[in-house]
Amino acid sequence: MVDFTQALGAGTLVGLVYALLGLSIVIIYRASEAFNFAIGEFLVIGSFLFYIFFFDLRIPLLVALPLGLLAAGLVGALVERFAIKPLLGRSPLSMTIITLGLGFFLRGCVQLIFGSHSYSFFLELPDITQEFGDLLFLSDPIWAGILSLSTFGLILFLLFRTRWGLAIRATSENQAKAMAFGIDARFILLIVWAISSACIAVAGIMISNFGALSSMSSIVGLRAIPVVLIGGMDSIVGALVGGIIVGVCESLAGAYIEPMGLVGFKEVAPYLLLLIVLLIRPYGLFGQIRIERV
């Protein structure tokens, strides 16, 4: 029981970070029906921008964090302006494919500017490690869970309790109708990309704080794929649940299945689960079922 609780807790904490990655995919998908495959590169860029403010310029954390997120948001907005906006009105598939190419381009830029080596990443947040007998929850994952959940809450507040959020939701529902009501749908899309980039940056900073930051950290972005496909591509609740499911699934596989000799199973477990979910619910657990006229 102790092992199970440990795996469940540790998996949930990491899962909350995955959920934030999932959310960043979902909000872009809802606004433009495009899948952002460059998520890993956004994660690395956002983390490096924060790194510059906090570690290089030595700005205090409480100032460096918003500055880093703002800069990450600006990168997202720039990408939207130059790579996504020209494709407006075309098939969402075009945008999705553009994000694939964008990923390669951004990866090259990161390696050119920051190199391929690792950067040490110690935020030195107050130690809130929790230990109850054999149960141990480390400080960094707890902070990651708290910050991810807070960011998730903030985004929900923005979407459901502000006029901007209303405009974003209206654009997500129907771009043409939103424009008819005087909403600048193009600007909304820019805002969505900026918010999404900032969310990814928060996740990136938390993940880097577990270990180190390098251009190779972009691989973590791939975790968002099972998260949104399990939860549902267009569901915010699905992103949260999907993130936790993926985190817990990895953790349980690591605790129970790998010791049985199936080493490396932890890596594939979320994808196996994804297959099962898709067989039963092709649109994910919380995804909207689409009925299209053929």
Added chain:
Amino acid sequence: MKQRAFFVLVCVLSLFLLFSGPLSAKEIKTLSQFPMSGPVGSLPEFGWGFIDGMNWVNNEGGGVNGKKIKWFLEDFRYDPTVEVATFNKYCAEHTPDEFLMATGYITGGLKPLIDKVNKEEKIPWLDGSYSTEIFGDDGGPSKYPYYYSLGATYGAQLKILLKWIKENDKGKGNPKVALVYSPTAWGRDGIPEAKAYAKKKGIDIVAEIEYPYSATSATSECMEIRKAKAQYVIYHGYSGASGCTAIFFKTAKQVLKDVQLTGTHYTTGRMPILVCQDAYDGYVGVATRPFVDAVPRAKTPMDNPMVKMAHEFAKKNRSSEYQKGIQEKDAIKDMFLYMEGLTYALMLQKVLTDADKAGDLSREGVKKALDKMVWDFNGMFGGKKFSYKSHTIPMLQIFKAKVNMVDVEGKKVPTGAVVPITDWINVDEVKW
């Protein structure tokens, strides 16, 4: 008629003079390939060390008994297919009597070239691979006669660590060891040999964990090790600079407080001090080279002649890159890489010179020179000499990391080094 005969004679003589020189002056050609750029890692230091080394060899170093080496350097970008293709290209472009040696860096390149190098071309190949499969008991000179490694195999490294654990364990009963390795050919290399040796020596392998490069957490791995009551962890098959290593060491510092972390060559060095910081303190690791780059660099001990030579070369030839900060572009981040490039250059000179002295400057002559070589590698191993009979440089030393965090302008930065805790060990002479 006389004029015509004279004209023909002059033409023939001119042609003879024109071509006789180059025909008789056979060139000495070598090919070296390093992973200097690419998505996996940007390690230009390899190439810089090699270039500076070869320039020295051909000038102040005296070449090969006065003859210059025509050396080729290629960046294979950590891609074995590039390494293989480049070698094939050079084989096609250069004749075997001139193209005498090749060097590579990874096992992934060695495997597809087994037949090409050892059966078709029969060209001596020096490699940075420590593969047990290629250079261990099941491979080695009898199976791959033209392959030579510049370091002891991972199998030997793991066994030396286990031997150290057995000899230094102060607990009651058998020492309990957890093996943590990457799910790659590199990570799995040497593990069967280590397990068999542990069994023979009375060491219990209580956990065996494949910990992936893409890990975002090491909590479940560390909890499993804690649950198994391991006293030692052997961490193998990772770069000391990778994010997953930092995650593992940071987590282990909190979860495995009483467990001794140990590891193989690539996690014993400068980069883990910088990336893992104080979580690396106390780590015990085995390495095939002397420690070459303390943090800060100025505190590197210079009592090893090879280390001293590498620093002097870098200061002289790459002063800007040598002085740059670790995070700056084009900095020499780890002198180990620079020294490694330099060691390749010195090894090429040594073996080609030996072959030339023996009067057989051919591929077979170079092979014979390598097989007969007894050398101290410019004092790299504390003056100890090694022979190439196992086709590996069989020298290993065990180090312990000492890391301190110091305050610099209000920011905590790591300082430290890995210091030797044993003498150099020749694994070919160890009674296992």
